[in-house]
Amino acid sequence: MTSEVVTEFTVNGQAVRLDLDPRESLLDVLRERLGLTGSKKGCDHGQCGACTVHVDGRRVVSCLLPAVQVNGRSVRTIEGVAGPDGALHPLQQAFVDHDALQCGYCTPGQVMSGLACIAEGNAGADDDIREHMSGNLCRCGAYPGILAAVRAAAGRREG
């Protein structure tokens, strides 16, 4: 029998305490229990990156993370990226400026991955960005725009 597991963590700075079925992924908890539907369910098997969030400051795919494993940890989602007044984060603005999306479904994951890519120091050259953004698929093929947006937000010119 499955018994529920008390799980406490923070999401975008807010404390959360939930009784969780250990089968629930962090992605499902964010979307279905907490109403944070910015993180998207693309493949649900860790292959597309649409569900990317940060846990303790590091990017992960929330679909492959049993939510009970974030007990005691801090989660940041796309909803926690813009400023409190709704002002876009510079990377979000760069996505707008560089046409880094068409349908937008992969965009929250791309932004969360891009933020981490820059913070990790993996945005120093275009090839580094391509390599370290490869876990986020875009079926519209907006890759040149995504590359340009991450490059711009990292404070770099082309090259």
Next chain:
Amino acid sequence: MRPYTYTAPATLEEAVRALSEAGPGTKVLAGGTTLFDLMKLDIETPPAVVDIRALPELAGIDTAGPRELTFGAGALMADVAADPLLRRDYPALAESLAKAASQQLRNMATVGGNLLQRTRCTYFRGGPPFPCNKRLPGSGCAAIGGLDRGHALLGGGDACVATYPGDWAVALIAFDAVLDVTGPRGTRTLPLAGLHVEPGERPDREHTLAWDEIVTRIRVPVTAAGRGSTYHKVRDRESYAFALASAAVAVTLGEGGAVEECRVAVGGVATRPWRCPSAEEELAGAVLDRRSARRAGAAAFAGARAGTHNAFRIELGIRTVAEALRIAGERALR
């Protein structure tokens, strides 16, 4: 997904006890990137899971030691891949991790759990109606005579040709890595070469660990060949894909470019991490050049057996070994 009970012990000792008490069928959960994925597909159906992700005893790596490198089984792939000493002195080990999965997955998956990742065979993962001797012993193999483009050329049999998909274990086996394993009967040391088994008549049996044992540490003997090493991985796309063929190679070169020490293993082409002693013998004492590198690659694949759609990967594999030797040779001379 089937219901299961979840426990997260605070210490290794408690974890060993929790695992024993939960009984056979219980699975150890670390990064979850294989296990939780396969549980979603109902391929893995453990009644209980013991979470060892955050155990302090499994943390930490030491790449500076005079005799061996040690990697806590719970260390993250991303952290080991980025270790500056490892990148400098054992590039094959660092590259095998950096070229695997995505940064998100490398931030989740552990270097211990990575060794035990299961095959990507579509028929294994797909479930019914496909027969699969690995998933359901005795049901048959849909890959033999089926869509086998990515299936094994080495180490397969009449019951299963599923490829071992990992990269890290391929690099580790080239460096004679050993594992520390603990369980209710105490602690033991297991050469990595003795961990994975070929499918034979029992494709469901993939490794030699008992169900109640936990890998705690990976150890690699220090070797000068580390600096002259590479993990060369050929994929359908430039990044974020499993290997069509890969090679972990390490060499030291003496006077006139003669090979002194040589280590060769291949990945993405076999049913388990595959060391290539015949390729190493081919190179022993030879001058490393295009022709000897090609001969070594050919020796590595001398026993290859192609299926319906995967024969092209024999030539690809030979060239992958040869290219890896070229890269490793250049590094050995630096």
